[in-house]
Amino acid sequence: MEKEILGREESESSDSIFACELLPNHIWENILSWLPISTLVRMKIVCKTWNSIIQSKPFLKAYTSVSHRDLYFVLFADFIHRSIAAAYNPMENKWVLISLSHISSSCPSTCCKLRRALISDGGLVLAEDRKGSIVVSNLFTKSYRIIPPMMPLLWPYAIAMIEGNSNSSYKIVAVSTADRVYSQVYDSETNCWEAKGELDGRFAMLGKAVYLDGFLFCLSHGPDNLLAFDLTNGTWSIVEVTMPSLVSSHILVHHKRLILVGGVEELGVMKRIGIWELNSSKKRWDQICLMPDHLFCKFSHGNLNHFITVDRQGKLCFCKSTSSLVLMYDMSENRWWWLPPCPLGSSLNKNSWFGHAVEPRIDLLV
Template sequence: MYRSWRRKYKRPPPGYKQVWRPVHRSPPASVAFTVPTMDSFHFYVNEASWSDEETEITRKGTGVFLPNLELIESDNSQEENPVPIDILPDDIHERILSCLPLSAIFKASCVCKKWNQIVHSKKFTLKDANFLSEKTWYFMFTSSIEPVGYLYDSGLRKWYNFELPFMVHHTWHIAPSCGLVCFMDDETSKEMYICNPISREYETLKNPPSLGFSVYSALAFSVDQSKSKYTISVVRSIQASDDFLLWNISIHVYNSNEKTWLPPVMGTMEGWRPGDVSAICNNILYILVFCTRPNEVQNFHGLITYNLDNSESSFGVLREESVISAPCALTCGRLMSVQGKLVLVGGIGRPDRPGVIKGIGIWVLSGRAWMEISRMPHKFVQGFGELDDVFASSGGGDLIYIQSYGGTALLVYDMDTRQWFWSQRCMMHKKFPLEIFSGFCFEPRLQYL
């Protein structure tokens, strides 16, 4: 009726008016709706961990951060009686919540007690977890005194204010796997954290016993969802000679089923030393090592492997032939497991100045050979500086993230489409010139394991 009147008279009919009705910020005891469609649900959210910098009315219908005001079109001649949502059975509630994006699910848990119980129930996390996005999210933080940062949803291409349940510093070792993230501070703390950033559940573990003052340490983490367990590896290296040629190495492995650290595996490396980069892929531990022999090529990198299923107590002295050479002269390297393959993201050094980056490349390990996947276009390289170790990188699913330590710019590479692109602009600002930014990616999951 209204549409036909508008087409004929170019104005609303008598008695029709538009009313701006504010939405209350406090959660009501019950939620009412008039038409059982997803666009008619109004969320009342008051949670500090999930917030948005923008207000965009056009986002209504996505289930993400509805505006505080909504336009209500009403006709005085008709009155609608609200129907309480509690009359719906629980399985209908679950189906409604499963249609929401992940970023809105925990907001919906603040609407009423029923939704809160459903969202945090084991049945919902296991049965309805298949609707979650397969794309990894990225958490960016800085050297702040609070555990706050920004979370990037790569599916919706949007940033959110986010807070971890504990303080994290950019000097910590961080290793993600299958929705869980392992944090280790090997300098000032004796504990490490295993955390699901989405549900904010976490547990603490004691760091493995140290056999001495380690100069370098590396953290690797892998989750086996089929067996509901995870494996942690901590690699520590200590200088064994005055000429830096001989290094002692120890590998500490933690199995969550046994809830204990296994006896450390000891070894010695001659001419090579482990650094602070390692990764677990298909139950193989990969450790990035550096050449300590005087040579013309500086910052020469290599890779050693250790089978975590190996029952031997020691691997002895690692020889030259056991080291897998880097694909080229690298200034730095980052290891990660992406699509079941070991991926190396490294800064490519200049021939005349090996410590200066001329580009950033991505390689996949095939046997003992590296296959180059892509090199970052030159127009993107300029935003990462020229020093030897200037970026953080992590990957999962089909995405690889590369972030400059000196800013909030986040570059993404899609392994499936072989394309480079910038993420949406992050709202985090630089407070002082030497401020350092870092981050890590993880798969969003509701369940802990």
């Protein structure tokens, strides 16, 4: 009986491989191009035919012609035991585990293990590896690129990454805020940093920036302002707008509008979390909505000093870096829901936070 079962399994396996070879490659290219990247990554190991098709230039061209809505919120990671991250897919309402170890295709003995994520955009993440190098990584294709060190300004830090039009082009903007704002820009096509713009005025720090119509917009803290950086000309300006008094503030772009998220305090206690939209004509932020009281009560658990917002495609994750309790809000659907339990729950600690949303693209090779 055992031999019969094994024989049947071998026959079914050989039949499936033979079936793959019956269809011409261009038909497989069309079929596979409609699948999400998480499925494609698994399908690459099914057979050599599919692996070859998925890595071919005709397939990448077919894949980019399809509008994919893949989205993953990579929120927590186990950097110590397994070098793995937990990513939530809102389309399927489930978590997947992603390896943070990248093997170099040109040198298989070289391994890059991510230690801390800095910024992200689209399908790319800028992170530190365990050797202290700064790398640009595609978490799904496992490709990465070590970039040169930033220019020697005082304590520079990255605030934005902007994907370009081509498959491998991107820019990174970093700033130093010692006695004024100094900025430098990394261009992947030249593989070097360039000093580009400065702004008078002392700020404690700048938040992560968002890109809209050729400008980077970011929040400054201490004092609180909305700043704009012209990426082409390298010039900074302070946007004339009245800033509400908020804690844990976060800025994002939704439908070509600037959106502000933050916590409202009363007598030093955070009482609610709100969302505002920039009203440019009246130079103010207009409130869109507040987190419902019953959700805020559960999220804050009676005492909330700080929270983190991660966003992409109008979906917002509200998190506390040391807790796996995560609340999501969809701005387009005006819908709130709790994420299912994170599969890394037993491994979470104060160093487990990853906190970036990515739109994985198999054609985006660094």
